[in-house]
Amino acid sequence: MSETTSAGAARKVAAEVTVSMDGYSSTGPQDDMSWAMGHIASGQSELYYEGIWRGVSTALLGRTNWEGFTSVWPAITNDPASSPRTRELGSWLASVEKIVFSTTLEQDDLEKAEWTNARVSRDAATEVRALKSGPGRDILVLNSASIIQTLLEEDLVDDLYLTVVPATLGGGLQLLPDGYASTWQLASATAFPSSGAVALHYQRP
Incomplete structure (x- = not known):
C-alpha cells in the first residue's frame, strides 16, 4: 500500500x-477462524499484513467483523505477551477511521466498544x-466478504489481497459473488512456509 495519496x-x-x-x-456467522489461525497467528503473517495496513487511513468492515474484532482485539493489544507488531496493529485498529456497514447497528452501538473513531453507514457503494x-x-x-462482494460488483476495488490457507471448509460464506466475471493482474505472490498459506496480490489492469 502507498504511504501517501x-x-x-x-x-x-x-x-x-x-x-x-x-x-x-468463513464457515458462517459463528465461525471461530480456527481453520486459518495457523497462518493468522504466525510472525510471517504479521510482517506481510503490516505492509498493507500502514498505508491506510480508513478501514471498512461489516457488522460481524466489527462485533468479533472489538470483542477480542482490546485484550490482545493490551496483553504484554503479544508481539510488538500485534500491539501496533491493535492500536491502529482502535484509532484509525472506521466505517461499519450495517442495517441493524446504530451509532450508539459502536460507541459502547473500546475502539474509537468509528461510524455506521448503510450504503457501501455510495x-x-x-x-x-x-x-x-x-x-x-x-x-469482510459481504462488503468485498458489494464493492467488486460496483467495480470499486483496486487491489485484492487474497490469502489462501491450506484447508477446505466445504461450505460457508463465499468470497466472490455468484456470476461475477472480471480480469486482474498479479502484482505479487508470497508463500508462508510456516503455515503453508499463499498470499496473492491482484490489481486492476
Whole structure:
C-alpha cells in the first residue's frame, strides 16, 4: 500500500481477505477462524499484513467483523505477551477511521466498544465512492466478504489481497459473488512456509 495519496489523485480501495482452498472466507456467522489461525497467528503473517495496513487511513468492515474484532482485539493489544507488531496493529485498529456497514447497528452501538473513531453507514457503494474522491490515504476492507462482494460488483476495488490457507471448509460464506466475471493482474505472490498459506496480490489492469 502507498504511504501517501498525491494531491488530486483518487484514493485506492484494497480488500484483504483470508480464504480456504475451496473459496470460502468463513464457515458462517459463528465461525471461530480456527481453520486459518495457523497462518493468522504466525510472525510471517504479521510482517506481510503490516505492509498493507500502514498505508491506510480508513478501514471498512461489516457488522460481524466489527462485533468479533472489538470483542477480542482490546485484550490482545493490551496483553504484554503479544508481539510488538500485534500491539501496533491493535492500536491502529482502535484509532484509525472506521466505517461499519450495517442495517441493524446504530451509532450508539459502536460507541459502547473500546475502539474509537468509528461510524455506521448503510450504503457501501455510495460511501466508498465519496471516500475515494476525498482526502486521505488508501482505504482497506478488513476481511469482510459481504462488503468485498458489494464493492467488486460496483467495480470499486483496486487491489485484492487474497490469502489462501491450506484447508477446505466445504461450505460457508463465499468470497466472490455468484456470476461475477472480471480480469486482474498479479502484482505479487508470497508463500508462508510456516503455515503453508499463499498470499496473492491482484490489481486492476
